Amino acid sequence: MKLGFIGTGNMASAIMGGIINKEIIPAEEIIGADLFAPGREKAQKQFGIHVTDSNKEVVSQAEVIVLSVKPQFYEDVINEIKDDIRESQIVITIAPGKTLSWLEEKFGKPVKIVRTMPNTPAMVGEGMTAACPNGHMDEEGIAYVKKLLESFSQVEIVPERLMDAVVSVSGSSPAYVFVLIEAMADAAVSGGMPRPQAYKFAAQAVLGSAKMVLETGKHPGELKDMVCSPAGTTIEAVRVLEERGFRSAVIEAMKVCEDISKSL
Numbered sequence: 620m621k622l623g624f625i626g627t628g629n630m631a632s633a634i635m636g637g638i639i640n641k642e643i644i645p646a647e648e649i650i651g652a653d654l655f656a657p658g659r660e661k662a663q664k665q666f667g668i669h670v671t672d673s674n675k676e677v678v679s680q681a682e683v684i685v686l687s688v689k690p691q692f693y694e695d696v697i698n699e700i701k702d703d704i705r706e707s708q709i710v711i712t713i714a715p716g717k718t719l720s721w722l723e724e725k726f727g728k729p730v731k732i733v734r735t736m737p738n739t740p741a742m743v744g745e746g747m748t749a750a751c752p753n754g755h756m757d758e759e760g761i762a763y764v765k766k767l768l769e770s771f772s773q774v775e776i777v778p779e780r781l782m783d784a785v786v787s788v789s790g791s792s793p794a795y796v797f798v799l800i801e802a803m804a805d806a807a808v809s810g811g812m813p814r815p816q817a818y819k820f821a822a823q824a825v826l827g828s829a830k831m832v833l834e835t836g837k838h839p840g841e842l843k844d845m846v847c848s849p850a851g852t853t854i855e856a857v858r859v860l861e862e863r864g865f866r867s868a869v870i871e872a873m874k875v876c877e878d879i880s881k882s883l
């Protein structure tokens with residue numbers, strides 16, 4: 620086995636889906652363990668990977684192991700597998716708040732670790748992942764992990780001090796965008812549009828706007844101004860958003876998200 624997952628839930632599925640779709644690693648070389656039988660059966664059915672109820676089996680078989688359980692379970696899982704982890708293996712973490720120094724202390728021996736923060740758009744090959752390798756990772760290992768992550772996302776190696784901001788700006792942010800899309804679609808439905816069409820219009824507008832930011836290099840404020848015709852419709856919508864504290868709500872929500880990440 621090349622790749623193993625401990626926990627086969629939402630984020631693990633998004634990652635394995637991306638890797639299998641891009642044919643980076645075939646499903647037969649991926650193994651996933653989950654305590655929850657329906658969870659691992661779903662992963663087996665959906666992706667054709669090997670599944671097991673034993674985390675130790677994943678460690679005995681995989682070269683790269685993704686710890687894809689909730690942060691609250693990290694300590695238990697590390698205690699369970701730390702004696703079996705070999706020097707050649709690479710552990711990828713995806714949990715907020717679990718620092719490299721905390722992870723190294725829990726393993727209690729030299730282990731190659733890459734702390735990452737992915738997001739669920741990995742599922743459609745449009746993820747954004749930040750990665751911080753620890754001091755035991757060599758250039759070859761970093762390049763291999765980067766290639767894995769690039770199969771489902773854009774990847775940036777960042778200083779670890781930025782990881783809590785990353786949780787807020789890309790790890791959690793798909794949820795805020797889905798709330799926005801849902802709200803925009805609700806308004807369009809209220810304006811008479813059938814719901815499936817409303818989701819398409821709203822989502823495509825978000826996708827196109829995101830592409831404009833990435834591809835034009837223009838400031839988001841300038842792109843906003845290009846939509847706001849004098850005495851037009853958009854500026855009135857922007858006025859109401861400002862009046863209702865849209866910008867501040869986003870910033871405050873993201874600061875809370877960052878604080879929770881730090882506290883985990």
Ligand SMILES: NC(=O)C1=CN([C@@H]2O[C@H](COP(=O)(O)OP(=O)(O)OC[C@H]3O[C@@H](n4cnc5c(N)ncnc54)[C@H](O)[C@@H]3O)[C@@H](O)[C@H]2O)C=CC1
Pocket residue numbers: 625626627628629630631652653654655658674686687688689690692695696713714715736737738739790791
């Ligand atoms: N869902 C998301 O958008 C993102 C999640 N993450 C991180 O990914 C990790 C997993 O999150 P999700 O996939 O959302 O959660 P999830 O709840 O969908 O999946 C976690 C899985 O771990 C299993 N599990 C729990 N304890 C276990 C144990 N001791 N041994 C084996 N399996 C065990 C659960 O049965 C569950 O299937 C978390 O650390 C989360 O913070 C990171 C970025 C984005």
Ligand SMILES: O=C(O)[C@@H]1CCC=N1
Pocket residue numbers: 715786790791
């Ligand atoms: O909500 C969470 O805790 C995880 C981390 C980033 C996205 N989902």
